[in-house]
Amino acid sequence: MGWIVFFNIVTPWILAFFIFYAKNDKVTNFLTFLTLPMLIIFAFLAYINHSYPLISTPEFLDYLIGVYDFGLLGYFLYQGIIKKSFLVTSLAIIQILFLIIVLLMKNYSDTPDIFVDNLTKLFYFIVALVGVPIAIYATKYMEYDEKEKHRFVAIIIWFLGVMNFAVSVNNIEWFFALFETTTLASFILIGFRKDEEATNNAVLALWMNQIGGVAILISLMIFIHVNGIYHFSDLLNHPASVSLAGLGFLSLSALVKGAQMPFHKWLLGAMVAPTPVSAILHSATMVKIAPFLILRISPIIKGTLLAKLLIIATGYVFVVAAIIALTQNNFKRILAYSTISLLGLMMLSAAVGTPVAVVASIILIIFHAFAKGFLFIEAGILEKAFQIKYIEQMKRLIEKAPLTLMFLFFGFLNMTFVPFGTFIGKWLMIEEASNFLSHGSYMILILYVGAGSAFLSVLYMKVLGVSVRKTHGISNIKFIPLPKRFNFVSIWYYLWLLALGLFIAPFIADFVVPVANSITGAYAAVTSDHLTLYVGNSTLYFWQILGAMVILTLIHALPYLVKFKVDTVHPYNCGEVFPKYIGTFNFECIKKYENILIAFSIALFILVVVLGGGLL
Amino acid sequence: MIWLIFAILAPVIGGFVFGIERKVKARIQGRMGPPLMQPFYDFAKLMDKRPMMIHSLHALMGIMYFVAEWFALFVLFLGNDLLIAVFFHVLAVLALVIGASSVRSSYSALGALRELMHMISYEPFMVLMVVAFYLVSGSFNFKDILNSQAPIYQLPLVFLSFLLIIPMMLQKSPFDIAEAHQEIIGGPEIEYSGPFYEAIYTGKWIEYIYVFFFVFLFGGSNYILGSILVIFAFLFVNILDNSTARLDFRKMVKFSWVVLIPLAALNIILLALWR
Numbered sequence: 017m018g019w020i021v022f023f024n025i026v027t028p029w030i031l032a033f034f035i036f037y038a039k040n041d042k043v044t045n046f047l048t049f050l051t052l053p054m055l056i057i058f059a060f061l062a063y064i065n066h067s068y069p070l071i072s073t074p075e076f077l078d079y080l081i082g083v084y085d086f087g088l089l090g091y092f093l094y095q096g097i098i099k100k101s102f103l104v105t106s107l108a109i110i111q112i113l114f115l116i117i118v119l120l121m122k123n124y125s126d127t128p129d130i131f132v133d134n135l136t137k138l139f140y141f142i143v144a145l146v147g148v149p150i151a152i153y154a155t156k157y158m159e160y161d162e163k164e165k166h167r168f169v170a171i172i173i174w175f176l177g178v179m180n181f182a183v184s185v186n187n188i189e190w191f192f193a194l195f196e197t198t199t200l201a202s203f204i205l206i207g208f209r210k211d212e213e214a215t216n217n218a219v220l221a222l223w224m225n226q227i228g229g230v231a232i233l234i235s236l237m238i239f240i241h242v243n244g245i246y247h248f249s250d251l252l253n254h255p256a257s258v259s260l261a262g263l264g265f266l267s268l269s270a271l272v273k274g275a276q277m278p279f280h281k282w283l284l285g286a287m288v289a290p291t292p293v294s295a296i297l298h299s300a301t302m303v304k305i306a307p308f309l310i311l312r313i314s315p316i317i318k319g320t321l322l323a324k325l326l327i328i329a330t331g332y333v334f335v336v337a338a339i340i341a342l343t344q345n346n347f348k349r350i351l352a353y354s355t356i357s358l359l360g361l362m363m364l365s366a367a368v369g370t371p372v373a374v375v376a377s378i379i380l381i382i383f384h385a386f387a388k389g390f391l392f393i394e395a396g397i398l399e400k401a402f403q404i405k406y407i408e409q410m411k412r413l414i415e416k417a418p419l420t421l422m423f424l425f426f427g428f429l430n431m432t433f434v435p436f437g438t439f440i441g442k443w444l445m446i447e448e449a450s451n452f453l454s455h456g457s458y459m460i461l462i463l464y465v466g467a468g469s470a471f472l473s474v475l476y477m478k479v480l481g482v483s484v485r486k487t488h489g490i491s492n493i494k495f496i497p498l499p500k501r502f503n504f505v506s507i508w509y510y511l512w513l514l515a516l517g518l519f520i521a522p523f524i525a526d527f528v529v530p531v532a533n534s535i536t537g538a539y540a541a542v543t544s545d546h547l548t549l550y551v552g553n554s555t556l557y558f559w560q561i562l563g564a565m566v567i568l569t570l571i572h573a574l575p576y577l578v579k580f581k582v583d584t585v586h587p588y589n590c591g592e593v594f595p596k597y598i599g600t601f602n603f604e605c606i607k608k609y610e611n612i613l614i615a616f617s618i619a620l621f622i623l624v625v626v627l628g629g630g631l632l
Numbered sequence: 633m634i635w636l637i638f639a640i641l642a643p644v645i646g647g648f649v650f651g652i653e654r655k656v657k658a659r660i661q662g663r664m665g666p667p668l669m670q671p672f673y674d675f676a677k678l679m680d681k682r683p684m685m686i687h688s689l690h691a692l693m694g695i696m697y698f699v700a701e702w703f704a705l706f707v708l709f710l711g712n713d714l715l716i717a718v719f720f721h722v723l724a725v726l727a728l729v730i731g732a733s734s735v736r737s738s739y740s741a742l743g744a745l746r747e748l749m750h751m752i753s754y755e756p757f758m759v760l761m762v763v764a765f766y767l768v769s770g771s772f773n774f775k776d777i778l779n780s781q782a783p784i785y786q787l788p789l790v791f792l793s794f795l796l797i798i799p800m801m802l803q804k805s806p807f808d809i810a811e812a813h814q815e816i817i818g819g820p821e822i823e824y825s826g827p828f829y830e831a832i833y834t835g836k837w838i839e840y841i842y843v844f845f846f847v848f849l850f851g852g853s854n855y856i857l858g859s860i861l862v863i864f865a866f867l868f869v870n871i872l873d874n875s876t877a878r879l880d881f882r883k884m885v886k887f888s889w890v891v892l893i894p895l896a897a898l899n900i901i902l903l904a905l906w907r
Contacts, residue, residue, distance in 0.1 A: 560711055564720065
């Protein structure tokens with residue numbers, strides 16, 4: 017087992033190293049393609065291996081990581097000084113001081129430092145299946161008037177390795193090191209274009225994520241001081257005595273990493289970077305650390321005041337981010353807000369912590385990763401091949417870029433509509449919350465989920481509505497050939513989403529439920545039989561899944577295939593002159609409340625730490 | 633079995649309901665009104681017309697609206713989870729909105745956007761209502777609800793709110809904002825003609841069955857009470873339709889979010905605490 021984990025973590029680092037120094041097109045393309053089967057095989061080997069999840073590592077590694085921590089924080093300090101950012105500098109200094117305190121306080125523990133349970137294996141799969149195609153996509157994307165292709169691809173693949181490492185650690189001090197390494201990777205990637213805007217946004221991402229690092233260090237100090245332990249598995253073994261304040265700070269770092277309001281600005285700023293960066297930050301890596309962390313600690317925080325406050329805060333973000341997304345007109349910004357929103361839902365369900373809620377959270381993580389990666393890939397294609405960035409420019413996209421629109425359409429359908437995973441996640445959450453309702457609690461959860469999902473559906477339909485508009489009867493759809501690598505990645509995601517959507521019942525019952533069971537230690541009542549999904553007493557029959565699938569397939573793909581042999585006419589439009597351009601609602605009326613909404617989220621945020629952490 | 637027949641016959645029954653509604657509406661306005669079978673005469677006439685379309689996508693979406701609406705009804709009657717049926721209804725809205733936005737007609741596009749505003753207003757409420765049913769009967773299966781004590785006694789405020797949500801779902805005044813005949817000439821429907829309009833038209837009939845079935849559920853095991861509630865809701869909606877003027881869509885969304893949804897939530901919380 018140890019070697020498999022080692023290969024999962026180290027393969028991307030080695031390949032990235034070669035790509036970085038070879039600086040050769042052929043090497044880059046070949047090695048990137050090679051990463052895909054290699055990581056899938058290693059993830060699969062880890063999956064079928066059922067040995068003991070805790071793995072010991074040689075002692076020197078612990079020292080090495082300590083040294084690495086100081087090097088990393090020193091680099092942040094250096095960046096803070098040369099970028100003249102007071103926040104980055106001071107946060108780096110604070111982290112260095114806290115780290116010294118932690119290292120001095122730390123007592124020897126013989127708990128192994130690597131912890132590879134089912135949740136980790138799931139993340140290996142997500143990184144391999146969702147993350148690597150983005151690197152393949154980047155090899156082509158960077159050939160469109162961008163510089164330093166090899167360096168870029170190498171950093172992305174290295175990032176995947178960092179992510180694999182981050183989800184396998186048990187020692188929270190190591191987790192801090194990896195948490196800050198993902199911060200470093202995002203800092204480099206966001207500032208990749210090196211212009212002023214990119215640098216500013218990279219610095220923003222750096223200091224915001226450093227707050228998360230400080231929070232982890234504080235929680236480490238509390239854990240060591242109060243409980244004398246600093247491993248996830250130790251925390252899970254002593255659920256009753258673990259300090260709530262430490263858990264509160266740990267959740268704070270998750271909220272920061274998961275770009276929850278008011279810390280959502282860094283994720284929005286990430287869109288100035290080349291699009292693969294957004295794709296990778298939103299789907300497989302970085303922000304997914306947030307629900308991962310909450311899932312790790314969910315058995316301990318379940319039912320506490322901290323969990324309830326987390327539910328209130330993240331559910332609030334789920335709704336409010338969806339509302340604010342309605343006012344945006346930059347396509348990547350819309351996608352970013354919908355990520356923030358859905359991350360809120362993932363953390364909400366992870367914080368609820370019952371078996372079914374954990375299943376819902378995992379389903380959301382998986383499907384969001386696939387769908388968001390897919391959508392950002394298509395956004396990048398729109399940007400590079402069609403020069404489209406805003407939804408006003410997306411009008412009549414169905415004529416300009418029919419295939420890309422079809423993929424976008426399918427991605428959007430995956431984000432909210434019936435048989436797909438995101439819907440199942442919401443459905444499970446509502447059913448689960450309804451069970452609690454008999455004690456009169458969790459009412460707000462149902463309101464959050466109902467409202468948020470309605471707003472997100474409206475958002476997606478609004479964007480689609482603009483892009484399907486066509487001229488008169490004569491349809492002249494032009495298929496512009498796209499680069500092979502773009503098509504490969506698009507079809508890769510498309511087929512995965514289609515297959516997962518169709519076989520969702522056995523997928524959930526056989527793959528997701530064991531993961532959830534190993535997290536909660538209890539049995540989640542989700543089973544499948546003949547492609548039909550059973551959740552408690554409720555059933556999602558296969559004919560329903562199939563019917564919805566057929567209807568949605570017809571809606572999103574058939575317009576290109578079906579040609580009715582019927583006379584065409586011009587639109588009636590009440591006999592008036594045809595408008596040159598029909599806009600869409602921009603929800604200007606919501607914009608003026610945006611600051612109030614964010615201010616309220618700050619209040620909730622403080623409540624989570626202060627009340628939830630039991631600091632008062 | 634009976635539910636399967638009911639689901640298959642839904643368009644016919646919906647047509648009759650529509651015919652009765654036209655009759656009732658005419659009587660309220662002091663007219664004779666068309667014969668009861670008028671919707672079916674219209675059906676025959678529209679099917680006989682020369683089919684014309686703007687483009688295939690638009691025409692196809694009209695048909696998909698009908699298919700999705702009908703399928704949602706099958707899910708409602710043959711499935712065992714009301715919540716899923718509520719989410720399936722969104723598919724029909726999707727088809728309608730995509731179709732209506734795909735033509736270069738300002739009325740149609742505006743209607744599609746307003747349709748979305750309708751959805752924002754009633755969708756969260758529907759979820760809340762199903763949860764309220766669950767609280768009463770302990771199941772999401774409508775057959776269990778039909779075997780339990782009438783939910784109306786425990787959910788009076790939810791029922792009251794639902795009475796005012798119905799006009800939003802069926803496009804009745806004061807909330808006929810997406811259709812708005814005098815203002816945007818039918819909104820999403822304006823560009824359909826002939827058989828394709830027929831698909832949209834029949835889809836609306838099915839929507840009647842869909843909505844009034846939820847009213848019927850408030851009667852629980854007391855089917856007579858359920859029927860009375862349906863008739864009452866039907867008359868109430870029609871009288872409201874004939875006696876009010878159209879509101880702005882902002883007012884609709886505000887009304888739903890500030891009054892109706894909190895009212896229903898209050899009912900659910902009080903009920904949960906009471907028991």
